[in-house]
Amino acid sequence: MSIASNEARCTSCHAGYGWKDNTFDFTDMTRIDCLVCHDTTGTYKKTPTAAGMPDPAVDLVAVAKRVGPTSRKTCGDCHFNGGGGEAVKHADLSRQLLEPDRSCDVHMGGYDFNCVECHRTRNHKIAGRSSSAPVVEGGFSCEACHTNKPHHGDDLLDHHLNKHSDNIACTTCHAPVYAKCKPTKVFWDWSKAGDKERRPQKDKHGMPDYDPKKGEFVWKESAKPVYTWYGGFMKRVFLGDRLDWTRGEINISAPVGSINDPNSKIAPFKIMRGIQAADAEHKYLLVPHLFPRDKNDKTAYWKHYDWQKSFSDGMQAAGFKYSGKYEWIRTNMYWGVQHEVMPAEMALSCVQCHESLKGERTCNRCHQDNRDVDFNAIAHKGTDFSYMASKGRDVSHLVGTTDYIDFKALGYKGDPIITGGRFKRLPMGYKAEK
Amino acid sequence: MTRTGPGVLLIVTAALTGVLCCSPALAANPLPDEASPPAAMVWTAPDQEAAKKRAAEVVPFVLAVMDECRLCRQQRLRDMGLSVQDQSESYSLLDSPIIRETEDHYGPVRFMHAKHAGVTKDCALCHHYRPLDEAASETVRCSACHQEPFQKDHPERLGLKAAYHQQCMGCHREMDKGPIDCRGCHRKNVPDHKDHLQLVEGAGPFQVTAECLRCHKPAGEDMLKSAHWLWKGPSPYTLDHRKDVELGKATIATNNF
Numbered sequence: 001m002s003i004a005s006n007e008a009r010c011t012s013c014h015a016g017y018g019w020k021d022n023t024f025d026f027t028d029m030t031r032i033d034c035l036v037c038h039d040t041t042g043t044y045k046k047t048p049t050a051a052g053m054p055d056p057a058v059d060l061v062a063v064a065k066r067v068g069p070t071s072r073k074t075c076g077d078c079h080f081n082g083g084g085g086e087a088v089k090h091a092d093l094s095r096q097l098l099e100p101d102r103s104c105d106v107h108m109g110g111y112d113f114n115c116v117e118c119h120r121t122r123n124h125k126i127a128g129r130s131s132s133a134p135v136v137e138g139g140f141s142c143e144a145c146h147t148n149k150p151h152h153g154d155d156l157l158d159h160h161l162n163k164h165s166d167n168i169a170c171t172t173c174h175a176p177v178y179a180k181c182k183p184t185k186v187f188w189d190w191s192k193a194g195d196k197e198r199r200p201q202k203d204k205h206g207m208p209d210y211d212p213k214k215g216e217f218v219w220k221e222s223a224k225p226v227y228t229w230y231g232g233f234m235k236r237v238f239l240g241d242r243l244d245w246t247r248g249e250i251n252i253s254a255p256v257g258s259i260n261d262p263n264s265k266i267a268p269f270k271i272m273r274g275i276q277a278a279d280a281e282h283k284y285l286l287v288p289h290l291f292p293r294d295k296n297d298k299t300a301y302w303k304h305y306d307w308q309k310s311f312s313d314g315m316q317a318a319g320f321k322y323s324g325k326y327e328w329i330r331t332n333m334y335w336g337v338q339h340e341v342m343p344a345e346m347a348l349s350c351v352q353c354h355e356s357l358k359g360e361r362t363c364n365r366c367h368q369d370n371r372d373v374d375f376n377a378i379a380h381k382g383t384d385f386s387y388m389a390s391k392g393r394d395v396s397h398l399v400g401t402t403d404y405i406d407f408k409a410l411g412y413k414g415d416p417i418i419t420g421g422r423f424k425r426l427p428m429g430y431k432a433e434k
Numbered sequence: 435m436t437r438t439g440p441g442v443l444l445i446v447t448a449a450l451t452g453v454l455c456c457s458p459a460l461a462a463n464p465l466p467d468e469a470s471p472p473a474a475m476v477w478t479a480p481d482q483e484a485a486k487k488r489a490a491e492v493v494p495f496v497l498a499v500m501d502e503c504r505l506c507r508q509q510r511l512r513d514m515g516l517s518v519q520d521q522s523e524s525y526s527l528l529d530s531p532i533i534r535e536t537e538d539h540y541g542p543v544r545f546m547h548a549k550h551a552g553v554t555k556d557c558a559l560c561h562h563y564r565p566l567d568e569a570a571s572e573t574v575r576c577s578a579c580h581q582e583p584f585q586k587d588h589p590e591r592l593g594l595k596a597a598y599h600q601q602c603m604g605c606h607r608e609m610d611k612g613p614i615d616c617r618g619c620h621r622k623n624v625p626d627h628k629d630h631l632q633l634v635e636g637a638g639p640f641q642v643t644a645e646c647l648r649c650h651k652p653a654g655e656d657m658l659k660s661a662h663w664l665w666k667g668p669s670p671y672t673l674d675h676r677k678d679v680e681l682g683k684a685t686i687a688t689n690n691f
Binding site for chain 1: 477478479480481482485517518519525544546548549551552553621622624627628631633634635636637638639640642643644645646647650651653654655656657658659660661662663664665666667668669670671672673674675678681682683684686687688689690691
């Protein structure tokens with residue numbers, strides 16, 4: 001899916017006025033929309049379908065009189081609603097973050113952070129590295145504020161948690177589920193679109209499973225991420241890239257990393273699965289023309305429900321040939337889980353990932369002296385999801401489990417406490433049982 | 435009345451776990467905001483609210499401090515066994531009505547007390563003197579000793595604003611860590627634009643933008659080069675496209691939504 005041919009709808013999130021087709025003049029600063037980012041009144045809004053023009057009902061002068069810094073509201077008006085609704089794209093960004101509970105996001109809910117306090121901005125360039133889009137204008141990390149040894153105490157647990165920081169991303173433990181404030185879309189089957197007779201059903205979260213314009217969906221709430229090695233780089237498929245889907249699903253975006261790369265850490269992702277169209281001959285992804293340009297539009301899918309016309313028009317607008325034959329293929333996108341960081345006391349407990357700490361023998365495999373320390377309590381400190389489950393979150397199946405991270409899938413021989421870490425080989429004076 | 439606000443009292447005997455959070459008491463009730471009555475429907479961020487309250491306090495002025503060399507004090511505090519665990523607050527806002535009386539150009543500074551203690555492992559770096567009064571706490575907040583600038587009776591004392599700036603920036607420079615520019619720590623307050631605007635009632639979007647650009651043309655020029663305007667830009671973290679400068683939704687980026 002792409003902007004080409006659908007500008008009037010997509011660019012209602014552009015910080016400008018009138019990007020309705022490919023003739024928009026990007027050198028014309030009189031078309032900048034200052035207010036959409038600098039409104040402090042909460043009254044400014046754009047018409048969703050008018051290429052970025054404001055809603056005529058907005059009193060622009062009143063808004064201009066009270067311009068100020070950006071806020072969760074101004075950033076969120078677009079970024080909370082990517083993909084056509086709240087939390088559809090970014091699992092961890094929704095309108096819930098306007099006034100979040102502390103347990104939903106500790107930075108915004110506990111400390112009232114604005115987006116730009118982390119996404120630092122200089123000369124209108126905004127720091128941040130999205131897994132979904134390739135553009136980067138500056139970077140930052142949790143470590144920039146919290147240091148690379150962020151557990152500041154001096155005890156046994158701090159020592160081990162700080163060692164973890166070399167191998168796992170902060171959000172692996174501190175944002176152990178995604179979309180816990182609002183359900184997110186995790187599957188979207190465009191091939192099922194067009195059935196105007198089909199009645200959308202609501203799932204257990206109250207979200208619709210179907211829209212004749214868009215197809216079939218699956219939503220998840222408080223979902224367990226997929227964990228993979230990530231060194232900060234992504235591999236992406238772009239329009240025009242030749243694909244071979246006979247060998248499996250296509251990853252439109254996927255993290256790059258390896259257990260053997262010291263820069264890679266185990267990091268959490270939402271995988272967005274989709275079924276979308278590709279050109280059966282040219283072997284690249286197709287762009288549909290969805291949103292009608294005007295009332296005389298002859299090709300828009302959301303008006304005529306005809307994929308052939310839609311692809312011909314969309315691909316022409318995108319500047320690629322369309323063979324006239326399409327095929328539905330399975331695609332994935334990896335979306336990093338970066339927000340909805342929970343209060344520290346709700347981070348994963350050791351035992352949630354390390355099964356070897358579950359039984360009688362825990363830290364005392366290596367630490368002989370347990371006169372002053374309750375090893376068992378240390379291993380279980382943190383969340384076991386029962387609190388979240390008691391708050392109505394969809395996590396009861398995770399309570400008490402010890403396999404939160406699949407170490408074998410990540411390349412370890414097993415639980416690293418027993419089988420060893422990825423670089424150091426320290427003889428620890430015990431033998432694996434059995 | 436205590437000589438210090440509760441925010442900086444070191445509770446040496448009861449090891450607080452506020453920094454790392456893992457106390458069983460907190461785990462049992464991790465939502466302090468739930469303690470407030472449901473009738474109060476105005477949303478607030480509990481940790482920030484508490485920090486604001488502490489920052490709004492003006493504590494009694496410490497008239498005399500103990501004459502103690504920096505190294506002696508550092509050693510003495512270490513021998514006392516003070517550590518991160520002894521902090522009563524892991525987070526504070528550096529702000530004070532004393533400063534606000536004369537200055538409102540910048541917002542308060544978020545200060546991660548626990549992080550700074552954990553990194554420096556030296557309480558005496560900031561808590562460089564103690565009150566002479568033996569009954570007072572070993573460490574007091576900055577504003578107990580540093581208040582209005584140029585106090586006649588205390589020419590040796592820097593005002594609070596200067597003390598903050600010298601302490602933070604001096605240490606950041608020395609350690610070559612941490613920000614030393616204004617916006618590295620502060621958010622700039624945006625002045626009231628009401629009286630600056632030259633707009634007729636009912637002005638349209640293009641008139642408003644032209645009015646903004648009348649003073650902020652450089653900002654407009656910056657915006658024209660930004661990703662939020664162009665929807666494309668450099669892609670240094672995308673494999674095989676690390677040297678591209680025009681990737682984005684406006685060009686060939688795609689998705690499955």
